Amino acid sequence: MSDYDLIVRGGTLVTASESFAADIAVKDGRIAALGKELGSAGRIIDAGGLLVLPGGVDAHCHVEQESSTRIWTADDFYSGSVSAAFGGTTTFLPFAAQHRGQSLRDVVKDAQERCAPKAVIDYAFHLIISDPTAQVLGQELPALIQDGYTSFKVYMTYDQLKIDDRQILDVLCVARDHGAVTMIHAENNDVISWISERLLERGHGAPKYHAVSHPRIAESEATSRAIQLARLVDTKLLIVHVSAPEAADAILAARNAGLKIYGETCPQYLFLTAEDLDRQGMEGAKFCCSPPPRDEAGQAAIWRGLKNGTFQVFSSDHAPYRMDESGKLKHGPKANFKQIANGVPGLELRLPLLFSEGVGKGRLTVNEFVALTSANPARIYGLHPRKGSLAVGADADLALWDPAWQRRVTYDLLHDNAGYTPYEGMTLTGWPRFVISRGRVIVEEEALQAERGSGLFLDRTPEIEAAGHREPELDPARNFGAELL
Missing domain, CATH: 3.20.20.140 (Metal-dependent hydrolases)
Structure with missing residues (x-):
């Protein structure tokens, strides 16, 4: 029996603060381990030469x-x-x-x-x-x-x-x-x-x-x-x-x-x-x-x-x-x-x-x-640490990025329904080879692997510590007395 569902092996992991060589093991949709020689898995992806990034979070669409x-x-x-x-x-x-x-x-x-x-x-x-x-x-x-x-x-x-x-x-x-x-x-x-x-x-x-x-x-x-x-x-x-x-x-x-x-x-x-x-x-x-x-x-x-x-x-x-x-x-x-x-x-x-x-x-x-x-x-927007990180316990949302993959942008390359792209003709270097959502490979070498409705709704927790209590404001850059409003 395999130790993990998936291991991404041989890539360079990149976070907002550091970059380092390590493997990522995934179990039940979450990052279970980071390191080397992590054991066996139902599937192993060779990420040699690739950057392993947290999946993107598009906060405005x-x-x-x-x-x-x-x-x-x-x-x-x-x-x-x-x-x-x-x-x-x-x-x-x-x-x-x-x-x-x-x-x-x-x-x-x-x-x-x-x-x-x-x-x-x-x-x-x-x-x-x-x-x-x-x-x-x-x-x-x-x-x-x-x-x-x-x-x-x-x-x-x-x-x-x-x-x-x-x-x-x-x-x-x-x-x-x-x-x-x-x-x-x-x-x-x-x-x-x-x-x-x-x-x-x-x-x-x-x-x-x-x-x-x-x-x-x-x-x-x-x-x-x-x-x-x-x-x-x-x-x-x-x-x-x-x-x-x-x-x-x-x-x-x-x-x-x-x-x-x-x-x-x-x-x-x-x-x-x-x-x-x-x-x-x-x-x-x-x-x-x-x-x-x-x-x-x-x-x-x-x-x-x-x-x-x-x-x-x-x-x-x-x-x-x-x-x-x-x-x-x-x-x-x-x-x-x-x-x-x-x-x-x-x-x-x-x-x-x-x-x-x-x-x-x-x-x-x-x-x-x-x-x-x-x-x-x-x-x-209250999704961290579940999203946007490569930490143990976070969702296994990964983009395996090929920094050398060069492609010319045409609308035929894309998957939206707009009918055109304003960036037509640009040559861009660096694209994802694999995209993984909660441990599921959803894009692999230009092919969709995900089913309709397989995404999950993410409810977020209000910042309770910031709500209902504010220390008296003394900083003249802010507004003294705002706590009374």
Whole structure:
């Protein structure tokens, strides 16, 4: 009888803090031992020449979700999770999105019923709160936090999603008091609307004007305001999909001042620019997302932020819409930039892009890569140590990475339903040969081995120690008296 179910032998193990040669033994879906000469197993995988990384944790993706303009993403929970798996991601956190008038409880129930029979990787849900009524804030949200839905997103833009500063403060207080994490889309809606109206009045409706209508100042002002709101009530806040250098500067300054602020960025802000929106005809619509890609100087600033501690999380913000009437072009082939569905696909390429152009080009260490793509999101969103680590007792979620495997990106290579990739034609070096979820080999040499519905829901525990008790605040960088709010 074998000692273990699986042994991964001969690889270089990589965590957020160290790299070392060792074998990994797996029993009952968890890491059972690390070392050499670990014994026998039902299966042994030779990882010679490969890096053995914790499976990726994608903490921001829109899958089988209806937008505020009632457009469904191209991926359902099956195609989205398959795409994630092929890219080395073994856990993802899509959204259960509340639209105005909806019960949060009903939204969560619906998302669970749609995801459970389809997902091939493990999952948890963030909530989207667009209607923070007294019922939601006083009953539904606290109860859902206790049930393991310990993170939620709010918007400062989009007419059908945005909430005002007073409502944001209410949500932040619930998060603080019940041990949850608030994410925020920080753009100034009035600035965007004001510019958009003037552009359209002058006949400027092409996709490239989407970038013009979302200036860096709209992002930086909203980011700074959101930070101050979190400072007022002394709670954690994560600024998502940061694109502008000024917004990044505000996050780093807040972190240096000791505030509980986190930052996230995404592939589109490293590899795309506003010029991509200025392609012939409606080709630019493929690159419309909010905030939009900036310029090469902006890309350089985001790379710096990944290195200097501005950003703790690198997510895909996968928001796939097809280039037809079901998605980007719901309003026809001559839709103006305000009518084009916002979002770009990137779930499968998140890790290969950052590995190739970050680790491969010397911008990041492989340990920093693991921290940004797996360990940090697992910690921030309450999945550590089960996810994001190579520790005994952790789930055996592994990506066996070939750092020398070079491939040219084409849409035919990928597994999502978007119909295109904004990274078409790029040559990337470094891809996973094997992907393992809870000890199950789910991708092996470009072939899927997982069944529909084999992913598990991950309920998370609120940070009880942070809830209900705060020492009196004496640090002038924060807000004295926040414990009374």
